[in-house]
Amino acid sequence: xxxxxxxxxxxxxxxxxxxxxxxxxxxxxxxxxxxxxxxxxxxxxxxxxxxxxxxxxxxxxxxxxxxxxxxxxxxxxxxxxxxxxxxxxxxxxxxxxxxxxxxxxxxxxxxxxxxxxxxxxxxxxxxxxxxxxxxxxxxxxxxxxxxxxxxxxxxxxxxxxxxxxxxxxxxxxxxxxxxxxxxxxxxxxxxxxxxxxxxxxxxxxxxxxxxxxxxxxxxxxxxxxxxxxxxxxxxxxxxxxxxxxxxxxxxxxxxxxxxxxxxxxxxxxxxxxxxxxxxxxxxxxxxxxxxxxxxxxxxxxxxxxxxxxxxxxxxxxxxxxxxxxxxxxxxxxxxxxxxxxxxxxxxxxxxxxxxxxxxxxxxxxxxxxxxxxxxxxxxxxxxxxxxxxxxxxxxxxxxxxxxxxxxxxxxxxxxxxxxxxxxxxxxxxxxxxxxxxxxxxxxxxxxxxxxxxxxxxxxxxxxxxxxxxxxxxxxxxxxxxxxxxxxxxxxxxxxxxxxxxxxxxxxxxxxxxxxxxxxxxxxxxxxxxxxxxxxxxxxxxxxxxxxxxxxxxxxxxxxx
Numbered sequence: 001x002x003x004x005x006x007x008x009x010x011x012x013x014x015x016x017x018x019x020x021x022x023x024x025x026x027x028x029x030x031x032x033x034x035x036x037x038x039x040x041x042x043x044x045x046x047x048x049x050x051x052x053x054x055x056x057x058x059x060x061x062x063x064x065x066x067x068x069x070x071x072x073x074x075x076x077x078x079x080x081x082x083x084x085x086x087x088x089x090x091x092x093x094x095x096x097x098x099x100x101x102x103x104x105x106x107x108x109x110x111x112x113x114x115x116x117x118x119x120x121x122x123x124x125x126x127x128x129x130x131x132x133x134x135x136x137x138x139x140x141x142x143x144x145x146x147x148x149x150x151x152x153x154x155x156x157x158x159x160x161x162x163x164x165x166x167x168x169x170x171x172x173x174x175x176x177x178x179x180x181x182x183x184x185x186x187x188x189x190x191x192x193x194x195x196x197x198x199x200x201x202x203x204x205x206x207x208x209x210x211x212x213x214x215x216x217x218x219x220x221x222x223x224x225x226x227x228x229x230x231x232x233x234x235x236x237x238x239x240x241x242x243x244x245x246x247x248x249x250x251x252x253x254x255x256x257x258x259x260x261x262x263x264x265x266x267x268x269x270x271x272x273x274x275x276x277x278x279x280x281x282x283x284x285x286x287x288x289x290x291x292x293x294x295x296x297x298x299x300x301x302x303x304x305x306x307x308x309x310x311x312x313x314x315x316x317x318x319x320x321x322x323x324x325x326x327x328x329x330x331x332x333x334x335x336x337x338x339x340x341x342x343x344x345x346x347x348x349x350x351x352x353x354x355x356x357x358x359x360x361x362x363x364x365x366x367x368x369x370x371x372x373x374x375x376x377x378x379x380x381x382x383x384x385x386x387x388x389x390x391x392x393x394x395x396x397x398x399x400x401x402x403x404x405x406x407x408x409x410x411x412x413x414x415x416x417x418x419x420x421x422x423x424x425x426x427x428x429x430x431x432x433x434x435x436x437x438x439x440x441x442x443x444x445x446x447x448x449x450x451x452x453x454x455x456x457x458x459x460x461x462x463x464x465x466x467x468x469x470x471x472x473x474x475x476x477x478x479x480x481x482x483x484x485x486x487x488x489x490x491x492x493x494x495x496x497x498x499x500x501x502x503x504x505x506x507x508x509x510x511x512x513x514x515x516x517x518x519x520x521x522x523x524x525x526x527x528x529x530x531x532x533x534x535x536x537x538x539x540x541x542x543x544x545x546x547x548x549x550x551x552x553x554x555x556x557x558x559x560x
Contacts, residue, residue, distance in 0.1 A: 148533060148534065151419055151534050152537060154422050154426045155422065155538050157426050157430070158422070158425060158429055159541050161430065161434070162434055162541055163433070163434060164458070164461060164545060165433065165434075165435070166461070166465065167368070167372075169375070169465050169466060170370060170371055170375055172379060174370075175371065175375055175376060178360075178361065178371060179376065181308065181309065182376070183379075185309050185313075186252070186380050187199050191327075193338050194323060194338060194339040195254065195339060195340050195341070195342055196251055196252075196253075196254045196319075196323060196339065196342045196343050197252045197253075197254060198250065198251040198252075199249075199250055199251075200240060200247040200250070201247060201248055201249075201250045202245055202246070202247055203239060203246040203247060203248045207236065210232060211231075211232070211235050212228045212231060212232060212314060214311075215228060215310075215311045216292070216305065216307040216308075216311045217283065217286070217292075217307070217311055220297055220304070227282045227283075228314075231282075231317055235317075238317075238320075238325075240324070240328075248320075249321075249323065250320065251313070251316045251319060251320045251323065251343055252313070252316070252343070252380065253281070253316070253344055253345040253384070254343055254384070254385065255342065255344050255345075255384065255385040255387060255495055256344070256345050256346075256347075256377070256384060256387070257272075257345070257346035257347075257387045257388075257389070258348075258350035258387070258388055258463075259348050259349070259350060259351030259352055259388055259389070259459070260348060260351060260388070260389065260391070260396065260453055260454075260456065261349070261396075261400065262391070262399040262400045262403060263348075263389045263390055263391040263396055263477050264389045264477040264480055264481075265346060265348045266284075266346075266514045267480070267513050268346075268480070268491070269284060269344075269514075270511070270514045271484075271488060271508045271511065272488075272491060274511075275492070276500075276504065277341055277497050278341075278343075278344060278495075278497070279318070279319035279322065279341060279342070279343050280343065280344050280345065281315040281316055281344075281345050282314075282315045282316075282317070282318055283315055284346055285346060285347045285348060285349075286315055287347045287353075288307060288311075288312040288315075288347070289373045289376070289377065290347065290349045290350055290353040290354070290355075290373055291349065291353065292307040292311075292312070293306055293307055293308075293309070293312070294306060294359070294360060296356060303359070316343055319341070323339050323341050323343075326339045326341060327339055342495065342497075350373060351388060351459050351463070352452070352453055352459045354372050354373060354439045355440075355441040356441070357369035357372075357439065357441075358442075359441075366432065366433060366436060367432045367433070367440065368433060368436045369439050372439075372462060374462065374463050374465075374466045375466060378466040378467060383471070384467070384471065385472075385473070385495060386463065386467060386471060386473070387472075387475070388456075388460070388472065388475065389477055389480065390555070391476065391477040393456065393535070393539045393543070393557075394532060394535040394536055394539060394557070396453070396454055397418075397449055397450070397454055398526075398527045400449065400450055400453065401414050401417070409524060410524060411524065411526070411527050411531070412528070414449070414527055415528050416448075417449045418449055418451075418534060418535065419534075420448055421447040421448055421449050422451070422534070422538065424443060424446055424447050425437065425443070425447070425452075428440065428443050437452075438452050438458050438459075451538070454539055454542075455539075455542050456542065456543075456546050457543075457545045457546035457549060458542070460472075460549065461549065464549075473491065475487055475491075476554060476555070478554075479554070481513075485505075485509045543555060543556050543557060544556065
């Protein structure tokens, strides 16, 4: 292989290299030419003078002929080409990384839902990109295009697959096999002289024993430790002594505020706890039925040790102490009088979140969970009362996005996430039942926005398979915001609470609203009109069914 030092390029075999001014001419001989005769070291000349600052240019013989197809280029052009290729590579890598992070890649996205992940090793702490690896590429990528007709085709496919099929309710023995410890702790009968479900449990510890030493709520959360420090101090004062034994009063909630998130449940909780006959758990949202009893603290952190039912019951000890004081003070005076204090629990995940079932219950049918939260609550408390606060699902989803999204929030980003989630949901309903998709952990974690939480009627129908309709009160946030006094009276009547003085009622109904939208989120403005139209179409068949079940057209949300 030969090189010409004047322009530092590879010479082809038998090439006279006539474009080089030093090699021009018919009498040129490659072997005799001092420039091109193949010497290992050749002086480098600039303007016909030998350079002093750069002694030699190393030209090594290379027997590889893979570059024989290149034509002569000057060294500057070759370096510029290489530099350009490096810059282009860096730009492409940066683009791909940024696009993958924000969902902006203009390539077919992995939106089409494939088979369900039935492998328990798939943990909840997998990243979104990990979840998407379980899906097949979509035929149509519209996540970045505000193309209403194209997305409407997806919604039409979803609508055509909607079937509201009544689920098969498991029997009590099946539930006992799944949670034997829970059934050994909670009795099937409660104190007859208490409106709230309570019972006495023998306490076998001594005065030096810390009754809350192993409580998982206290161990995993610093902000709850103050509560448990107080409970430790007053614990022995509230034990009931009978025949040389110690008993503690245990209680479950009389009613549950079960959903939905971003629908005003916090405001309802804050007002309801001002009623003199209402007490709540020491923690507003324990999420025990849906998450903690399975060992889920945060979905991204995977599983921890499961919280036993005793840890959950500890949360009601403050209220149990007050109920016990009422029972003991009236025992010697008016034995026939009941305790009217009731306890509530307000975890907004209770109605809809059954994502953990796939890791614990094996006998599923076609991807549907064999057991739901309501099955176990009903097994222990068949007379429990349930309160549900709902909101226009379109507005609920946008509020949910603004609250939980961490960065780069915008109406355009919300639109892209809605489009992607719809494609994922479409892929699921093409192969599985509506219930299987709604309760599927993998799908729900893969969707960038929680579309499924707004499918209210799917969850409500499943709760109605175990509870009677008169045990469930369904409210609308829109009504609560416009006439708070009316909705609170509905709740008081539903819970059979005693009358209030004008001062007490004013305190409950006129206090400022809780958990309103943050100022920085308000500044982002409303969602895009196209996004709203898409979501209206998606939720319409579900709202129609909900209005039919509740016999109330207000749940169509036509005016919002």
